[in-house]
C-alpha cells in the first residue's frame with residue numbers, strides 16, 4: 001500500500017494529506033474552499049480557516065486522505081458509533097467507523113475511521129481505491145437489491161471493530177457489525193460477516209459471488 005503524506009500547518013492545527021489516498025472527491029473543497037484550494041500550490045492553507053472548520057472539512061473526506069492534529073487543545077477525531085459501508089455508483093466502497101484492514105495472513109495494514117476500498121479490481125494501490133475506476137470505465141450500481149436486504153443480519157449495527165481482510169485476488173471479507181447501503185437507494189442491510197467483491201466481476205455486487213476465481 002502506497003502512502004505519500006504532505007503536511008500543512010498553522011498555529012491552530014496540522015493537516016496531513018495522503019497523495020495516494022486522494023481520489024479527488026472534493027468534499028474538502030466543497031466544505032471549505034478558502035482553505036482547500038484546488039488550483040493553488042500549495043493547495044491547503046490552514047492559516048485561512050478556524051480549527052473547527054478545518055476539522056469538519058477533513059472529516060468530510062470519505063477516503064481518509066485527510067487527517068489532522070489539533071494544536072489548540074480541541075478534541076481529536078471521534079470513532080463513529082456504528083460502521084457503515086457506502087457502495088458508490090461506478091466507484092469504490094466508502095467505509096466509515098472503527099476500521100482495521102488486514103492482508104490475507106491477518107496482518108494489520110491500516111487502521112482508520114475512513115477508507116475507500118477498490119471494487120473495480122483495477123487499482124494500483126490495493127486494497128485502496130486510486131481512482132483507476134475512471135480510466136477503466138467501471139460501471140456498477142450504487143444500490144442494494146431487495147434480496148440483499150432480506151438476506152442481511154436483521155439486527156441493527158452496533159459498532160465495535162470492523163475487520164476487513166483483503167484476500168488476493170478477492171474478496172474483501174468482513175468481520176464485525178456494519179450497515180451497508182448504496183449511494184443511490186434508501187435500502188440497507190446489516191452484516192456481521194460477509195464477503196465483498198473487489199474484482200469488479202461479481203454478478204451479485206456489492207457481494208462476492210466467486211467470479212474472481214474464473215480468471
Ligand code: SF4
Pocket residue numbers: 017021022023024025026027028029060061062063064065066
Ligand atoms: S475530500 Fe479527500 S479525496 Fe476528496 S479531494 Fe479532498 S482530500 Fe482528496
Ligand code: FES
Pocket residue numbers: 091092093117118119120121122123128129130131132133134
Ligand atoms: S473502485 Fe476506484 S480504483 Fe477500483
